[in-house]
Amino acid sequence: MSTSTTTDARSTTPGESLFPALEPLLARVSKPIQYAGGELNSVVKPWNKVDVRWCLMYPDAYEVGQPNQGIAILYEILNERDWILAERTYAVWPDLAGLMRSHAIPQFTLDAHRPVRGFDILGVSFSTELGYTNLLEALDLAGIPLHSVERGDDDPIVVMGGHAAFNPEPIADFIDAAVLGDGEEASLLVSGIVQAWKADGRPGGRDGLLLQLAGTGAVYVPKFYDVDYLPDGRIRRVAPNRPGVPFQVRKHTLMDLDQWPYPKKPIVPLAETVHERYSVEIFRGCTRGCRFCQAGMITRPVRERNIETIGAMVAGGLEATGLEEVGLLSLSSADHSEIGEITKQLADRYEGTNVSLSLPSTRVDAFNIDLANELSRNGRRSGLTFAPEGGSERMRKVINKMVTEDDLIGTVATAFGNGWRQVKLYFMCGLPTETDEDVLGIASMARRVIETGRRAAGSRDIRCTISIGGFVPKPHTPFQWAAQASPETIDHRLQLLRDTIRADKQYGRAIGMRYHDGKPGQIEGLLSRGDRRVGRVIEAVWRDGSRFDGWSEHFSYDRWVRCSEEALAGDGVDLDWYTTRERDYDEVFPWDHLDSGLDRDWLWEDWQEAIDEVEVDDCRWTPCYDCGVCPQMDTQIQIGPSGLTLLPMPSVRADLLAEA
Numbered sequence: 001m002s003t004s005t006t007t008d009a010r011s012t013t014p015g016e017s018l019f020p021a022l023e024p025l026l027a028r029v030s031k032p033i034q035y036a037g038g039e040l041n042s043v044v045k046p047w048n049k050v051d052v053r054w055c056l057m058y059p060d061a062y063e064v065g066q067p068n069q070g071i072a073i074l075y076e077i078l079n080e081r082d083w084i085l086a087e088r089t090y091a092v093w094p095d096l097a098g099l100m101r102s103h104a105i106p107q108f109t110l111d112a113h114r115p116v117r118g119f120d121i122l123g124v125s126f127s128t129e130l131g132y133t134n135l136l137e138a139l140d141l142a143g144i145p146l147h148s149v150e151r152g153d154d155d156p157i158v159v160m161g162g163h164a165a166f167n168p169e170p171i172a173d174f175i176d177a178a179v180l181g182d183g184e185e186a187s188l189l190v191s192g193i194v195q196a197w198k199a200d201g202r203p204g205g206r207d208g209l210l211l212q213l214a215g216t217g218a219v220y221v222p223k224f225y226d227v228d229y230l231p232d233g234r235i236r237r238v239a240p241n242r243p244g245v246p247f248q249v250r251k252h253t254l255m256d257l258d259q260w261p262y263p264k265k266p267i268v269p270l271a272e273t274v275h276e277r278y279s280v281e282i283f284r285g286c287t288r289g290c291r292f293c294q295a296g297m298i299t300r301p302v303r304e305r306n307i308e309t310i311g312a313m314v315a316g317g318l319e320a321t322g323l324e325e326v327g328l329l330s331l332s333s334a335d336h337s338e339i340g341e342i343t344k345q346l347a348d349r350y351e352g353t354n355v356s357l358s359l360p361s362t363r364v365d366a367f368n369i370d371l372a373n374e375l376s377r378n379g380r381r382s383g384l385t386f387a388p389e390g391g392s393e394r395m396r397k398v399i400n401k402m403v404t405e406d407d408l409i410g411t412v413a414t415a416f417g418n419g420w421r422q423v424k425l426y427f428m429c430g431l432p433t434e435t436d437e438d439v440l441g442i443a444s445m446a447r448r449v450i451e452t453g454r455r456a457a458g459s460r461d462i463r464c465t466i467s468i469g470g471f472v473p474k475p476h477t478p479f480q481w482a483a484q485a486s487p488e489t490i491d492h493r494l495q496l497l498r499d500t501i502r503a504d505k506q507y508g509r510a511i512g513m514r515y516h517d518g519k520p521g522q523i524e525g526l527l528s529r530g531d532r533r534v535g536r537v538i539e540a541v542w543r544d545g546s547r548f549d550g551w552s553e554h555f556s557y558d559r560w561v562r563c564s565e566e567a568l569a570g571d572g573v574d575l576d577w578y579t580t581r582e583r584d585y586d587e588v589f590p591w592d593h594l595d596s597g598l599d600r601d602w603l604w605e606d607w608q609e610a611i612d613e614v615e616v617d618d619c620r621w622t623p624c625y626d627c628g629v630c631p632q633m634d635t636q637i638q639i640g641p642s643g644l645t646l647l648p649m650p651s652v653r654a655d656l657l658a659e660a
């Protein structure tokens, strides 16, 4: 399938609604409600009464993108300013994309169905690199030139954010800028520069604006950097090609989460979405030091929200949305210094109401059972989830997941003794130094869980589901130097594991197994650690029809392999070179000029310690081990206890009874 731009966005008027043209098409597509807009708490502002206009995009379908916390936060912060307008757009499914092309309807926002091309800034948040082809599709549908160098003064500045922005090089040709780290203050910084540039008569045109943004040292503009390669394909150096553009671009760190209690009034979806709950981020960052975890590494240091702000956010968020489920989110929620008080006081406050609380914590210890008991006071008892990540003790030392099998067994014994009947365990396959035996350790662990559960519960009605993902080495982690396991290796080990569980007559039927084959992981690996040359592969697969690569029913591994071979021919590099090759200490990475604060030598030492199976503690409770982030970013760990309390607020039910 070939793709071409049939959309003439230039014939549309900026700010004008496309809904009259779009509406007749919606009856012909799946789930048309996802394109309708008009949700509770969405905002539509007059086009001509603001200085700066943002279109925020999550590059996946509405059902996945709508609950995205990052977009929800920016949408509110930007719309709270009377001089800024922010609307949202999502990836449209291929059925509607086809109709939009044939009817010359460009990519539109959901809020007022305005053409995306008319906005000043298109801000795209990537949590996964598998969304890249959806950005290209949206740009093409919008009528925005695909390559940043072809864009004119009237085209939006395409700004990338989200975790993938810590290596934007594979899509460097398609974006104008990337912002690393927390977006709350950064989005306002960018808005202010755009506002002033417009007010001043757009000095220097588009490049003038980009130069101003790059000059802050906080916004990465790829086209102002040249990349030189060595004859063997590795990078020789990445350097600015304009005066005033810094060698390094720094990530943003928001230092007082209590001052930024967003989202306050998140949008309530009309169509079904993956989560329908009010989510409060109870802290940001993680210093547990799991070596595979990019999110933990790039969001350091830990910064907690206090119990008072959390309580106020929950009360306000439920009132503004009518939602009845609250998620207390973070990378490791049970690690909040006041989590016991937070869960207890919230459970007290909402006891007897329909409000349920959830804590997506996967820490393996008995404390979690207390929390789970607290949280299930109001709701049903779903399964408990833990994430040992590695199947053997040795593997868990390599990845710095400081959990012993005895810890896990002790925890599940408590859980099953307290009435729980299901446990879900998360693992990864393909970790550095992993052997077949390490993966088979998953089966023996699941077996012990069932055995323990049957004994503790005095019942055979016990289930353990193991969920296994393929490991992808990520930039800015100690494993950035590691060789990724090939899809064949992953598939072989998963097959061994499945055969072992199936052959277990005593416990096998009580163990469920969920996994994906290793192919999408290899493509994610290409996009995660790729450089600018990978952009040609992304463009080629998109032109060949790739969309929604994160969805197994749309993902075509064969197409990615074929297009990689064609697009990289002549460069001396290929798919394996980017993925299954181990890197040396002195290799220049495509992301080395993007500063996450982590000291490169510390990452290397941590990688060597991983190979030696040496663990590192959490710097929240042990002395700083000099990862570099705090001095480099001028930040520090912020943890409680704050000594604050939600009490003496009466419970919501008491209020209701008094009213009755």
Ligand code: SF4
Binding pocket: 287, 300, 301, 302, 619, 620, 624, 625, 626, 627, 628, 629, 630, 631, 636, 637
């Ligand atoms: S610099 Fe020290 S205290 Fe700060 S995150 Fe790194 S190890 Fe922890």
